[in-house]
Amino acid sequence: MSAAEVIHRAATSARKRFRGPLSRRLRSTIDRDQPATSARWVALPVEVDTQPCMADYERLRGGEVRLFEASFFQVGVRPEWNRCPLTGALAPSVPCEEIAITDRAMVGDIKFLWELNRHLHWVTLAQAFASTGEPDALALLREQLDSWLQQCKPGMGPNWTSSLELAIRLINWSVVWQLIGGHTSLIFKDDAGQALLERWYESIYAHVIGISEQYSRYSSGNNHLIGELAGVFVGASTWGCWPEVRLLGSKARQELEEQIVEQTGADGANREQAFEYMTFVYDFFAVVERCASVSGGSMSEAYVDRMAGMCSFVRAMMDSGGHVPHIGDADGAKVLRFHPVAGACSYAAMLQKGAALFGRKDWVDGLGSRGLAEARWLYSRLSRLERTDRQVMASFPEGGYEVFESPNSAPLKLNGVFDVGPLGYLGIAAHGHADALQLCLSVRGSPFLIDPGTYSYWADREWRDYFRGTRAHNTVCVDELDQSLSGGRFMWVRHAHATLLQAVRHPNGDVVLEGSHDGYERLDKPVNHRRSVSFKAEEACVEVRDTLASQGEHLFEWHWHIAPQWAVTLTSNGAECTLGDLTVVIKINSSEAGCISLHVGEDAPVLGWCSDSYSVKVPCSVLRWQVRALGCHVSTTVVCMSR
Numbered sequence: 001m002s003a004a005e006v007i008h009r010a011a012t013s014a015r016k017r018f019r020g021p022l023s024r025r026l027r028s029t030i031d032r033d034q035p036a037t038s039a040r041w042v043a044l045p046v047e048v049d050t051q052p053c054m055a056d057y058e059r060l061r062g063g064e065v066r067l068f069e070a071s072f073f074q075v076g077v078r079p080e081w082n083r084c085p086l087t088g089a090l091a092p093s094v095p096c097e098e099i100a101i102t103d104r105a106m107v108g109d110i111k112f113l114w115e116l117n118r119h120l121h122w123v124t125l126a127q128a129f130a131s132t133g134e135p136d137a138l139a140l141l142r143e144q145l146d147s148w149l150q151q152c153k154p155g156m157g158p159n160w161t162s163s164l165e166l167a168i169r170l171i172n173w174s175v176v177w178q179l180i181g182g183h184t185s186l187i188f189k190d191d192a193g194q195a196l197l198e199r200w201y202e203s204i205y206a207h208v209i210g211i212s213e214q215y216s217r218y219s220s221g222n223n224h225l226i227g228e229l230a231g232v233f234v235g236a237s238t239w240g241c242w243p244e245v246r247l248l249g250s251k252a253r254q255e256l257e258e259q260i261v262e263q264t265g266a267d268g269a270n271r272e273q274a275f276e277y278m279t280f281v282y283d284f285f286a287v288v289e290r291c292a293s294v295s296g297g298s299m300s301e302a303y304v305d306r307m308a309g310m311c312s313f314v315r316a317m318m319d320s321g322g323h324v325p326h327i328g329d330a331d332g333a334k335v336l337r338f339h340p341v342a343g344a345c346s347y348a349a350m351l352q353k354g355a356a357l358f359g360r361k362d363w364v365d366g367l368g369s370r371g372l373a374e375a376r377w378l379y380s381r382l383s384r385l386e387r388t389d390r391q392v393m394a395s396f397p398e399g400g401y402e403v404f405e406s407p408n409s410a411p412l413k414l415n416g417v418f419d420v421g422p423l424g425y426l427g428i429a430a431h432g433h434a435d436a437l438q439l440c441l442s443v444r445g446s447p448f449l450i451d452p453g454t455y456s457y458w459a460d461r462e463w464r465d466y467f468r469g470t471r472a473h474n475t476v477c478v479d480e481l482d483q484s485l486s487g488g489r490f491m492w493v494r495h496a497h498a499t500l501l502q503a504v505r506h507p508n509g510d511v512v513l514e515g516s517h518d519g520y521e522r523l524d525k526p527v528n529h530r531r532s533v534s535f536k537a538e539e540a541c542v543e544v545r546d547t548l549a550s551q552g553e554h555l556f557e558w559h560w561h562i563a564p565q566w567a568v569t570l571t572s573n574g575a576e577c578t579l580g581d582l583t584v585v586i587k588i589n590s591s592e593a594g595c596i597s598l599h600v601g602e603d604a605p606v607l608g609w610c611s612d613s614y615s616v617k618v619p620c621s622v623l624r625w626q627v628r629a630l631g632c633h634v635s636t637t638v639v640c641m642s643r
Contacts, residue, residue, distance in 0.1 A: 022096075022155030022210055039237040041290040042178045045376040049339075050131045052373075056340040057128040057137055060121060067115045068332040068614050070342040075116065077140060078147045082157045084108020085116055086615075093151065096160035102458075107158050109458050111331065111614070117152070117159045119172045120337040126179035127338070138180065142187040142196065149199045154206035163214045164224045166207045167231020171287060171335060173204065174238040205242060208235045212248050219427045222272055223281050226263065227335070229256045230284040237291045256288055257299065260306045263425065268309030268390070269399020273424045274328025274431040275317065279346035282310050283335035286353055290378055304357075308388035311354030314347055315363050315392045316403050319415035321445025322348060322367060326453035327419065327438075329431035329468070332614035339373035349374035358388045395503055402500065404535045407509040412540040412640055415442040418533050420515035423484050423495040430490040434482040435473040436498040436517040437531040439544060443582055443640050447563045449474050452620065453611035457489060463617075464489050466606040476546055477557040478527050483519030494522060501530075509537030525552030527631075540640040550631045558634065560586060560623040564610065568621040570598040574636075575623045581643040586623060590634040594627035 056066055063076040065085070073085035082091045089108035091099060101110040122144065128137035152159045159165065180187065188197040211232050216224040229252040236249020263271050263281070270278045285307050292299050317324045324347045334346075348364075348371030355364045356379040364371075394403050400421020406414045417440045424432025433451075441449040451474070455467045465486065470477045477483075485494035496519025504512040513533045520527035527550040534543045548556055562568055566577045566584075574586040575598065588596065599608040601619025610620040625634070 022160070022206060022213075038174075038177065038182055038239065039291050039295045040178050041287070041294045042175050042377055043380050044127075044130050044179070045380040048131065048376060049373060050127070052339055052341050053124050053127045053131065056121070056124045057134070060125060060140065061136070065116060065121050066340055067112060069334075069337075069340075069344055070613060071615070073112075073116075078143055079116070081117055081148050081151045081159065082113070084110075084113045086112040091158040093153075093157045096155055096157065099158050099161050101158065101161055104458070110158065110161075111456075111458055113158055114162065114165050117148075118165065118168045118334075119148075119176070120334060121340075122176050123172055123179075123337065124340055126176040130179040135186075138185075138187055141176070141180070142193075145187075145200065146196055149196070149203055152203075154203060155210065160210065163211045163216065164227045164231075166211050167227045167229075168335060170204070170207050170211075170231040170235045174234050175336060177238055201239070201241075204235060204239050205245065208232055208245050208248060212252075220430075222263065222425050222430060223277055223284075226256070226259050226281055226284050229259065230288050230335075233288055234291050237295055253288070253292065253299075256285075257303055260285055260303050264306045264310060265396070265398030266309065267393070267396040267398045268306070268311070268313030269396050269401065269421075270310065270313075271398075271422075271425040272328065272431045273399075273421055273429075273433075274330065275314075275324055275326065276330035276346065277328065277333070277431060278310055278314060279350045280333045280335060282307065282350050282353075285310075286357070286378060287335065289357070305388065305390075308354065308358050308360075308390045311351055311358070311360070311363055312390040312392050313396060313399065314350060316394065316396070317401070317417060318347060318351075319442035319445055319447070320366070320405075320413050321442065321447075322370065323442060323445070323447050325417055325440040325447075326451045326610075326612070327417075327435065327440070328424070328433055329457075330454045330614065331457060336374075338377040344374075345370055347371075353378060358390075360388065360390075362392075394505065397500070400498060400500070402503055402511075402513050404505075404509075404511040404513075406537045406540070410509065410537045410540065412642055413444050414535070414537075414540055414542070414640060416440065416533070416535060416542065418513050418515070420498045420500045420513075420517075422498070423492055428487070428491040428493075429484075429495060432484075432492065433468045433473065434470045434484045434486075434492075434496065434519070435475060436483050436496050436519060437515055437529060438473045438475045439533060439542075440474065441542060441638065443540075443579075443584060444642070446565070446579060446582070448566065448577070448584060448640075449638070450561050450563045450610060450620070452561055452609060454614065455609070455611040455617045456615050459615075461489070462606060466609070467611065471557070471559055471607065472561070472609075474560055475531075475558075476529055476548065477559065478520045478529075478548070479523070479555050480557070481520070481523075483517060485522070496520075509535075511535040511537075523554075525550060525554065527551075527554055542638045544636040544638075546632075546634045546636075548629075548631050548633075553628060553630050555626065555628050556632060556634075558588070558623075558625040558636065559607075560636070561610065562621040562623065564618055564620045566621070568598060568623070570596070570623075572596075575621075577621075583641045583643070585637075585639045585641075587637045587639075588625050588634065589637070590627065590632055592627045592629050592632045592634075594625050594634075596623070596625050598623055 087108035
């Protein structure tokens with residue numbers, strides 16, 4: 001941390017001690033005016049498939065809740081909100097400053113506890129009521145709201161430990177508020193309902209104040225800060241019934257205008273270098289844009305232009321089958337979940353929202369209805385379209401990504417992504433992976449050379465280190481070390497720097513890319529890694545040439561990660577991979593005598609795993625080639641064929 005950050009953190013800590021716990025300060029500070037008219041940025045779409053919501057509603061009636069899209073947990077109709085759904089650990093209801101979120105004995109897996117308390121499933125209950133008038137859905141929502149306010153008083157327990165979680169909860173509460181009819185809702189009609197409303201107002205106020213007092217700054221000012229600002233702005237727009245809250249909302253809006261430019265490059269790439277987080281951050285930006293528009297004060301042209309750039313970037317990274325590589329961290333994070341189905345594609349939903357806002361049908365060509373249901377809840381009341389001339393590009397100089405794809409005339413469609421970007425955002429690069437010069441490749445819409453993903457933030461440290469480390473990526477590992485030096489689960493203390501040396505694109509679709517990185521120049525016997533990628537479109541062939549220049553002997557290892565659906569057979573100098581009528585041959589050539597091997601789902605050491613969704617890992621094939629040498633030149637050729 002910089003000296004300024006150390007001073008900031010010390011001052012923040014001192015202010016906390018001086019002010020005392022949030023729970024003891026709010027009773028005397030609440031001074032609520034009459035409820036103001038709420039900004040209504042969500043409405044029941046004219047055409048909506050209610051079946052997924054009603055199916056989840058039936059599960060909720062039985063006490064079962066969906067977490068991370070595909071997992072269901074029995075928590076009861078009146079949950080213990082401080083109990084981890086995964087481990088069963090019951091966190092104490094003590095001032096949040098006393099909660100250690102990394103202590104599994106105290107809180108369990110904090111990601112699962114937080115996910116439950118984001119209240120995405122309350123939106124499902126509100127949707128069930130709004131679309132069918134189902135009174136039992138409203139009754140269940142009232143019961144859960146009442147129990148949450150009883151168990152999670154302001155500033156107490158694990159659900160007050162993260163400002164980002166408070167913000168996401170506020171946004172979901174805003175959606176619920178709009179769908180059930182605001183302060184005139186049936187659940188507030190009787191005396192007990194009015195008392196419930198008063199307690200909810202108190203908690204809403206505490207959320208906004210709590211966030212504003214603990215904004216993520218300096219090395220932590222990444223997607224968390226964007227989410228926190230969005231939560232405060234939406235909270236103020238929905239419940240603008242305190243002068244202090246309205247002022248905080250205005251300030252949050254101003255800073256959001258700054259942060260979208262700060263954290264999103266002009267080329268549309270998110271500076272955290274974590275692709276799935278782009279969909280998460282985009283939803284914050286989209287919610288703010290909708291909220292601002294219906295309030296009569298649209299966000300700036302620069303703001304919406306960055307949103308358009310993000311959509312253009314994601315479209316470029318998407319292969320012909322709608323897949324996007326799992327580059328960087330991914331935790332299945334959702335700001336909202338309007339369409340509760342397993343395997344929902346967050347990228348498709350993002351592009352559908354972008355297409356609705358910007359009038360760009362080309363962004364969703366080939367996606368069909370994927371993600372459309374999510375977009376309809378935000379844009380059913382859209383009165384005008386923002387227009388953008390953003391083009392889907394192949395080079396992203398700020399993000400550090402180069403893409404290539406076969407032209408329509410080619411016999412076989414290939415999509416590739418070459419990573420020559422920074423490690424991540426800010427000093428700790430919290431969500432970046434040590435993946436410099438990685439290559440990802442899809443064949444006819446099926447991922448082939450893959451980035452294995454993230455798996456889990458809070459599993460045993462060995463798993464966290466593996467999935468974010470160099471051995472888990474399609475690049476070269478030296479002496480079994482990562483390119484960058486880790487300082488913890490969400491911290492890199494020494495960063496590898498990648499450089500694009502050339503990008504040559506020919507009219508026939510052929511592409512030559514070249515880059516290098518300095519991650520291993522920190523070693524006592526420094527190593528420079530230089531890689532060129534040559535794509536021959538008509539031949540459906542990719543040749544990767546790696547040059548390792550060193551001042552001493554090292555162990556060099558190549559790890560080629562192949563998607564699990566492919567059948568892989570080891571050969572004397574590579575592998576033959578098949579999927580249906582597709583065959584891909586990998587050949588490795590070098591003047592050095594190396595050792596080739598195939599690894600699938602190994603634990604000691606960890607090798608041969610991938611993760612498509614948070615907390616889920618499955619075996620995949622890893623073709624490894626190793627050599628111990630002073631330096632070497634290695635060529636890996638990938639040839640794709642269709643019967």
